[in-house]
Amino acid sequence: MTALTGKTRINLLIGSPISQVLAPGWLSERMQEAGYDGLLVPMHILPERLDSALPELMAMPNVDAILVTLPHKFGAARHCAELSPRAAALGAINAMRRRPEGGWFGDNFDGAGMVKGLSDAGHALAGKAVYVAGAGGAGSSIAVSALEAGATRLALHDPDTEKQAALLALLERHYPGRARQGQGDVTGFDVVINASYAGFNPNDPLPVDVSGLAGNAVVADVITDPVPTRLLIEAEKRGCATRDGTHMLEGQMQLLFDFMTEQARSLTK
Structure with a gap:
C-alpha cells in the first residue's frame, strides 16, 4: 500500500x-x-x-x-x-x-448495483416478476432499477405503511400499472429481493413467507454481514439460486x- x-x-x-x-x-x-x-x-x-x-x-x-x-x-x-x-x-x-x-x-x-450483480450472474430482470421487501433507500432504488431493467411487474412490501405508500405512489407516476403492494407472499415471483434490515440479527423474522418460493426463483439480499442470511439459507433449501449482499x-x-x-x-x- x-x-x-x-x-x-x-x-x-x-x-x-x-x-x-x-x-x-x-x-x-x-x-x-x-x-x-x-x-x-x-x-x-x-x-x-x-x-x-x-x-x-x-x-x-x-x-x-x-x-x-x-x-x-x-x-x-x-x-x-x-x-x-x-x-x-x-x-x-x-x-x-x-x-x-x-x-x-x-x-x-443501490439499484444499479443489485441489477448488475444479478445480471452478471445470468439473472437479467427483463420480463421477470420481482418482489421487493423494504421501501427504504435501498428498496426504493432497487424497485426503480428493476422496472427500468424491464421487470414486467413488481410487488413491494414494508411494515412502515407510510413509506410503502410513498414509494408505490412514486412508482405509479413513473411506471404506471407495473407496481403494487405485496403482503409477504412470494408465490409466482421469479426474483425476490430483501432490501430491509431483516437479517442483520440471527433472530430477525424472515422478510417474506418462503413457503411460496418456487425452486427456479432467484432470491437476493442486500445484507453483507452475516452472509448468508437466514433468508438465503431457507431459499437454498428450496432449490433457489441466491445472491447475497456482497454480490450487490x-x-x-x-x-x-x-x-x-x-x-x-x-x-x-
Whole structure:
C-alpha cells in the first residue's frame, strides 16, 4: 500500500450501524491499484447527528466524496446542491461528491448495483416478476432499477405503511400499472429481493413467507454481514439460486469507484 501522506485524498462512508460494511477495504485497494492516492474511511454517524456532522465533513477540503449507507440515504440527499435524475426521483442517495463549482452532487447506485450483480450472474430482470421487501433507500432504488431493467411487474412490501405508500405512489407516476403492494407472499415471483434490515440479527423474522418460493426463483439480499442470511439459507433449501449482499456490492464497486475518483482526479490536477 502507498504510504499515507498529507496529500492522500480522503473519501468517507457514513452509516449507522457501520461494522457490517465491506466497501472501505475493497475500494481503498482499488484506488491503490489504479494509482489514485486516496482511501475510503468508514464513519459511524448516529441518525440524530447527521445534520450536524455531515456539513462539517463536507467542508473539509481534502474530502472528495462521501458514500452513504443506512439510514442516512434520504437525509444526506437534502445536503446536496444537485442530484442525478434517479436520485432526485427517489429523494435518496448512496454517493455524493464535491463539484468544481462548489456544493455537492448526489447519485444513487443501490439499484444499479443489485441489477448488475444479478445480471452478471445470468439473472437479467427483463420480463421477470420481482418482489421487493423494504421501501427504504435501498428498496426504493432497487424497485426503480428493476422496472427500468424491464421487470414486467413488481410487488413491494414494508411494515412502515407510510413509506410503502410513498414509494408505490412514486412508482405509479413513473411506471404506471407495473407496481403494487405485496403482503409477504412470494408465490409466482421469479426474483425476490430483501432490501430491509431483516437479517442483520440471527433472530430477525424472515422478510417474506418462503413457503411460496418456487425452486427456479432467484432470491437476493442486500445484507453483507452475516452472509448468508437466514433468508438465503431457507431459499437454498428450496432449490433457489441466491445472491447475497456482497454480490450487490461487487456490482456497485466500479460504478462507485468511477464516481468518487473521476471528479477527484480533475480537482487535483
